Amino acid sequence: MSPSRPEAHAARALRDVFAALVLAASLIVVASPAATQVPQAAVRPRVVLQMSDADPAKWNLALNNAKNIQTDLGAANVDIELVAYGPGIGMLKADSVVGNRVDEAIAAGVKVVACENTMKGQKLSQTDMLNKLSYVQAGVVEIMQRQQQGWSYIRP
Numbered sequence: 001m002s003p004s005r006p007e008a009h010a011a012r013a014l015r016d017v018f019a020a021l022v023l024a025a026s027l028i029v030v031a032s033p034a035a036t037q038v039p040q041a042a043v044r045p046r047v048v049l050q051m052s053d054a055d056p057a058k059w060n061l062a063l064n065n066a067k068n069i070q071t072d073l074g075a076a077n078v079d080i081e082l083v084a085y086g087p088g089i090g091m092l093k094a095d096s097v098v099g100n101r102v103d104e105a106i107a108a109g110v111k112v113v114a115c116e117n118t119m120k121g122q123k124l125s126q127t128d129m130l131n132k133l134s135y136v137q138a139g140v141v142e143i144m145q146r147q148q149q150g151w152s153y154i155r156p
Contacts, residue, residue: 045069046079048146050155052139054087059098062156066110075109081146085115085139089122092129099130106132115139 047069049062066080082105084092091098092114106112113134119125126135136142147153 043150044079045073045077046146046149046151047081048143048151048153049080049082050143050153051082051084051088051091052086054090056091056097058156059088059091060101062154063098063101063105065154065156066105067108070108070110079111079151080109081111081113081142081151083113083115083136083139083142083146085118089114089118089124092133093124094128094130096130102130103132113139113142115142 049065051059051062053059062082066082069078069080090096092102092112093099096102102112111134112130112132113136114129115138116135117138119129119135126133143153
Protein backbone atom coordinates (compact mmCIF):
# COMPACT_ATOMS: atom_id res chain seq x y z
CA MET A 1 0.00 0.00 0.00
CA SER A 2 1.55 3.30 -1.07
CA PRO A 3 1.16 6.57 0.86
CA SER A 4 -1.45 9.06 -0.26
CA ARG A 5 -0.42 12.19 -2.08
CA PRO A 6 -0.62 14.51 1.02
CA GLU A 7 1.36 11.99 3.10
CA ALA A 8 4.05 11.74 0.40
CA HIS A 9 4.25 15.52 0.22
CA ALA A 10 4.58 15.76 4.05
CA ALA A 11 7.29 13.07 4.05
CA ARG A 12 9.25 14.92 1.36
CA ALA A 13 8.91 18.22 3.26
CA LEU A 14 10.09 16.56 6.47
CA ARG A 15 13.05 15.00 4.64
CA ASP A 16 13.98 18.43 3.16
CA VAL A 17 13.80 20.09 6.58
CA PHE A 18 15.97 17.33 8.07
CA ALA A 19 18.53 17.72 5.24
CA ALA A 20 18.63 21.49 5.81
CA LEU A 21 19.20 20.97 9.55
CA VAL A 22 22.03 18.51 8.89
CA LEU A 23 23.63 20.97 6.46
CA ALA A 24 23.30 23.86 8.92
CA ALA A 25 24.79 21.77 11.73
CA SER A 26 27.76 20.76 9.56
CA LEU A 27 28.38 24.40 8.64
CA ILE A 28 28.37 25.37 12.32
CA VAL A 29 30.90 22.64 13.11
CA VAL A 30 33.12 23.73 10.20
CA ALA A 31 32.84 27.40 11.16
CA SER A 32 33.46 26.88 14.88
CA PRO A 33 37.30 26.85 14.83
CA ALA A 34 37.39 30.12 12.90
CA ALA A 35 34.86 31.63 15.28
CA THR A 36 37.12 30.87 18.27
CA GLN A 37 40.28 32.36 16.71
CA VAL A 38 41.43 35.79 17.86
CA PRO A 39 40.82 38.43 15.19
CA GLN A 40 44.06 39.31 13.39
CA ALA A 41 43.84 42.96 14.45
CA ALA A 42 43.87 41.91 18.13
CA VAL A 43 47.16 39.99 17.82
CA ARG A 44 50.20 41.98 18.93
CA PRO A 45 52.68 42.32 16.04
CA ARG A 46 55.81 40.22 16.55
CA VAL A 47 58.79 39.99 14.23
CA VAL A 48 61.99 37.96 14.27
CA LEU A 49 64.96 39.09 12.21
CA GLN A 50 67.62 36.61 11.13
CA MET A 51 71.19 37.90 11.15
CA SER A 52 73.62 35.30 9.89
CA ASP A 53 75.85 37.69 7.90
CA ALA A 54 78.97 39.52 9.08
CA ASP A 55 78.26 42.45 6.76
CA PRO A 56 77.91 45.75 8.69
CA ALA A 57 75.68 47.15 5.92
CA LYS A 58 73.20 44.30 6.38
CA TRP A 59 73.30 44.81 10.13
CA ASN A 60 72.58 48.51 9.69
CA LEU A 61 69.70 47.58 7.38
CA ALA A 62 68.27 45.16 9.98
CA LEU A 63 68.65 47.71 12.76
CA ASN A 64 66.98 50.33 10.56
CA ASN A 65 64.14 47.86 9.89
CA ALA A 66 63.65 47.35 13.63
CA LYS A 67 63.69 51.10 14.29
CA ASN A 68 61.23 51.77 11.45
CA ILE A 69 58.85 49.09 12.73
CA GLN A 70 58.95 50.64 16.20
CA THR A 71 58.43 54.12 14.77
CA ASP A 72 55.47 53.05 12.66
CA LEU A 73 53.71 50.80 15.20
CA GLY A 74 54.99 52.30 18.44
CA ALA A 75 57.81 50.60 20.33
CA ALA A 76 55.43 49.56 23.11
CA ASN A 77 53.08 47.90 20.61
CA VAL A 78 55.41 45.43 18.91
CA ASP A 79 57.85 42.65 19.88
CA ILE A 80 61.06 42.55 17.86
CA GLU A 81 63.73 39.90 18.23
CA LEU A 82 66.98 39.91 16.28
CA VAL A 83 68.70 36.49 16.26
CA ALA A 84 72.40 36.27 15.34
CA TYR A 85 74.22 33.08 14.48
CA GLY A 86 76.94 31.82 12.14
CA PRO A 87 79.13 34.59 10.72
CA GLY A 88 76.67 37.18 12.09
CA ILE A 89 77.71 36.46 15.67
CA GLY A 90 80.84 38.59 15.24
CA MET A 91 78.68 41.70 15.02
CA LEU A 92 77.66 41.10 18.63
CA LYS A 93 81.21 41.04 19.95
CA ALA A 94 82.20 43.85 22.32
CA ASP A 95 84.42 45.45 19.66
CA SER A 96 81.78 45.29 16.88
CA VAL A 97 81.62 48.13 14.36
CA VAL A 98 77.82 48.15 14.84
CA GLY A 99 78.01 47.74 18.62
CA ASN A 100 76.66 51.22 19.38
CA ARG A 101 73.66 50.64 17.10
CA VAL A 102 72.98 47.25 18.69
CA ASP A 103 73.12 48.85 22.15
CA GLU A 104 70.66 51.55 20.98
CA ALA A 105 68.28 48.89 19.65
CA ILE A 106 68.40 46.98 22.94
CA ALA A 107 67.75 50.22 24.86
CA ALA A 108 64.74 50.83 22.57
CA GLY A 109 63.26 47.42 23.44
CA VAL A 110 64.60 45.15 20.67
CA LYS A 111 65.62 41.76 22.03
CA VAL A 112 69.01 40.84 20.53
CA VAL A 113 69.81 37.14 20.80
CA ALA A 114 73.15 35.37 20.33
CA CYS A 115 73.47 31.69 19.39
CA GLU A 116 75.54 29.80 21.96
CA ASN A 117 76.30 26.99 19.48
CA THR A 118 78.01 29.50 17.19
CA MET A 119 79.77 31.14 20.13
CA LYS A 120 81.09 27.77 21.25
CA GLY A 121 82.30 27.01 17.71
CA GLN A 122 84.12 30.36 17.59
CA LYS A 123 85.43 29.97 21.15
CA LEU A 124 83.53 33.03 22.36
CA SER A 125 82.13 33.53 25.85
CA GLN A 126 79.58 36.00 27.13
CA THR A 127 82.44 38.19 28.38
CA ASP A 128 83.53 38.65 24.73
CA MET A 129 80.10 39.96 23.77
CA LEU A 130 78.15 43.21 24.01
CA ASN A 131 76.27 43.82 27.25
CA LYS A 132 72.55 43.11 27.67
CA LEU A 133 72.32 40.44 24.96
CA SER A 134 70.06 37.44 25.37
CA TYR A 135 71.32 33.95 24.60
CA VAL A 136 69.78 30.80 23.16
CA GLN A 137 71.30 27.37 22.59
CA ALA A 138 70.59 27.37 18.84
CA GLY A 139 69.73 30.48 16.82
CA VAL A 140 68.10 28.56 13.99
CA VAL A 141 65.85 26.72 16.44
CA GLU A 142 64.87 30.05 18.04
CA ILE A 143 63.84 31.42 14.63
CA MET A 144 61.94 28.23 13.81
CA GLN A 145 60.07 28.33 17.13
CA ARG A 146 59.18 31.99 16.71
CA GLN A 147 57.77 31.28 13.26
CA GLN A 148 55.72 28.39 14.68
CA GLN A 149 54.37 30.84 17.28
CA GLY A 150 53.17 33.13 14.49
CA TRP A 151 56.00 35.66 14.46
CA SER A 152 56.69 37.39 11.15
CA TYR A 153 60.11 36.52 9.71
CA ILE A 154 62.51 38.98 8.09
CA ARG A 155 65.95 38.31 6.69
CA PRO A 156 67.51 41.59 5.54
